[in-house]
Amino acid sequence: MTLVSGIAEMHHEIPVIRGFLSAAEQRELLTDLREIARIAPPFSPITGWGKPMSVRITAAGRFCWFSDRKGYRYIEAHPQTGQPFPPIPTQAMRAWRAFETRADPDCCLINHYREGARMGLHQDRDEADFSFPVVSLSLGDPALFRIGGIERSDPTRSFWLESGDVMVLSAENRLRFHGVDRIKIGESALLKTGGRLNLTLRRVAENSTSSI
Ligand SMILES: O=C(O)CCC(=O)C(=O)O
Numbered sequence: 001m002t003l004v005s006g007i008a009e010m011h012h013e014i015p016v017i018r019g020f021l022s023a024a025e026q027r028e029l030l031t032d033l034r035e036i037a038r039i040a041p042p043f044s045p046i047t048g049w050g051k052p053m054s055v056r057i058t059a060a061g062r063f064c065w066f067s068d069r070k071g072y073r074y075i076e077a078h079p080q081t082g083q084p085f086p087p088i089p090t091q092a093m094r095a096w097r098a099f100e101t102r103a104d105p106d107c108c109l110i111n112h113y114r115e116g117a118r119m120g121l122h123q124d125r126d127e128a129d130f131s132f133p134v135v136s137l138s139l140g141d142p143a144l145f146r147i148g149g150i151e152r153s154d155p156t157r158s159f160w161l162e163s164g165d166v167m168v169l170s171a172e173n174r175l176r177f178h179g180v181d182r183i184k185i186g187e188s189a190l191l192k193t194g195g196r197l198n199l200t201l202r203r204v205a206e207n208s209t210s211s212i
């Protein structure tokens with residue numbers, strides 16, 4: 001693995017590249033994300049229990065993760081507009097290509113955490129080929145990220161993910177259970193209204209050839 005910039009720290013053997021995105025690159029990405037949110041407005045998926053998730057999501061690229069009472073799956077059109085999702089932003093694509101050059105991602109899931117939002121412990125296992133990583137980018141307020149093993153009951157460890165950090169879940173880390181316990185609201189000045197954005201770049205389909 002090539003570490004393009006910043007210092008890699010190992011947390012539970014998970015590579016986190018602190019400050020992968022410079023302040024200017026974070027602002028550039030945020031500008032693109034605002035445009036994406038205008039075209040593909042963030043929504044709160046409904047869990048299998050019928051409760052809306054506390055995180056609001058949207059996506060760039062071919063696929064967006066989605067959940068309703070029927071279960072969860074990847075979708076190719078925005079649930080409200082019916083339109084395809086916009087292209088993956090340049091800075092996000094750059095982050096993926098720093099770690100994976102065999103093929104581009106076909107999904108950039110965008111999670112927005114406001115005060116009180118969290119994400120329960122889960123695995124990312126709805127993608128076709130686990131030999132491709134999940135590359136995660138954090139923007140805005142810090143998140144207390146929890147990661148365990150490949151069984152739900154395995155012990156977990158927590159660390160903070162901050163604005164500009166990139167984390168790579170690959171190889172033996174790809175199927176570890178993980179989640180976000182809380183956000184430290186008001187720490188970062190990047191998002192005017194506070195909160196955190198998390199982008200996860202993924203390769204969902206076996207056969208996606210383009211990056212959009
Ligand atoms: O927000 C994060 O850091 C994790 C997000 C996540 O696990 C997911 O979207 O599947």
Ligand SMILES: [Mn+2]
Pocket residue numbers: 122123124178
């Ligand atoms: Mn996940």
